[in-house]
Amino acid sequence: MPSQTESVSPGLHGAWLVHYEIGGQQLIDYWFYVHRRWVFDLVLSNPDAVKLYRMSAQQYAAALGCNH
Helix, strand or coil: CCEEEEEEEECHHHCEEEEEEECCEEEEEEEEEECCEEEECHHHHCHHHHHHHCCCHHHHHHHCCCCC
């Protein structure tokens, strides 16, 4: 689904908050400008997804319901 950026505004501790919508769901991502590049902050933006990145490939597939 395409996303629609609604606004970008400065936040706390140097973060930029990007407000957007995908499929009717309102979301906010946190970005920082570090050493002349933009860095996405997963922990602030989607803390529930952090545990997925700590899983092995097999654990991740099982968590998603893939049994192949």
